[in-house]
Amino acid sequence: MFGNLHLKIIIACAILLIVDGYDVFIYGVVLPQLMDQWGLSAPQAGSLASWALFGMMSGALFFGPLGDRIGRKTCITICFALFSAATFVNGFATTPTMFGVLRFIAGLGCGGLMPNAVALTNEYAPKRMRSTLVALMFSGYAVGGMAAAGLGIWLLPLFGWQAMFFAAAVPLILLPLVLRGLPESAGFLVR
Numbered sequence: 001m002f003g004n005l006h007l008k009i010i011i012a013c014a015i016l017l018i019v020d021g022y023d024v025f026i027y028g029v030v031l032p033q034l035m036d037q038w039g040l041s042a043p044q045a046g047s048l049a050s051w052a053l054f055g056m057m058s059g060a061l062f063f064g065p066l067g068d069r070i071g072r073k074t075c076i077t078i079c080f081a082l083f084s085a086a087t088f089v090n091g092f093a094t095t096p097t098m099f100g101v102l103r104f105i106a107g108l109g110c111g112g113l114m115p116n117a118v119a120l121t122n123e124y125a126p127k128r129m130r131s132t133l134v135a136l137m138f139s140g141y142a143v144g145g146m147a148a149a150g151l152g153i154w155l156l157p158l159f160g161w162q163a164m165f166f167a168a169a170v171p172l173i174l175l176p177l178v179l180r181g182l183p184e185s186a187g188f189l190v191r
Contacts, residue, residue: 012181013117014140021144029152030161051100055107063112072185083109091165
């Protein structure tokens with residue numbers, strides 16, 4: 001039976017994935033300005049993008065199993081704080097290398113959040129609605145990408161590419177509210 005607890009989990013995880021999606025898709029929004037400012041060729045820009053993807057892969061492989069040991073809620077909190085803080089600091093990057101390293105660190109958190117949010121949602125979702133609720137929650141990732149593009153249309157011409165990264169600190173204010181809506185993993189609590 002679907003109830004308030006399920007709704008709170010779906011909404012909280014969807015909000016987390018909206019912010020995650022924003023942080024991942026932000027690079028594509030700022031790319032033209034970065035290429036101009038740093039004189040990047042297309043292959044260099046593509047290589048720079050791969051830093052975040054490598055971080056996401058590494059984060060999923062590290063934080064997914066870690067969530068089993070320390071709890072999903074704790075792991076989600078660490079990952080969210082990690083990628084939000086790294087993305088914010090990315091706004092201060094002055095070289096492509098510094099930018100890439102910070103994107104890798106942000107990718108660790110982005111990649112680690114996903115498996116833990118999916119596992120938590122899957123664990124609490126009623127069996128007959130499980131796939132639908134996980135898909136609904138996971139659609140927040142795409143919404144975050146659309147939010148990055150929409151915000152970029154407004155922010156980039158007025159404030160430059162750095163503002164897109166500074167905006168990533170705003171969701172940290174919401175973190176306590178979102179976490180209040182998340183229970184700890186039942187499996188972790190039983191262990």
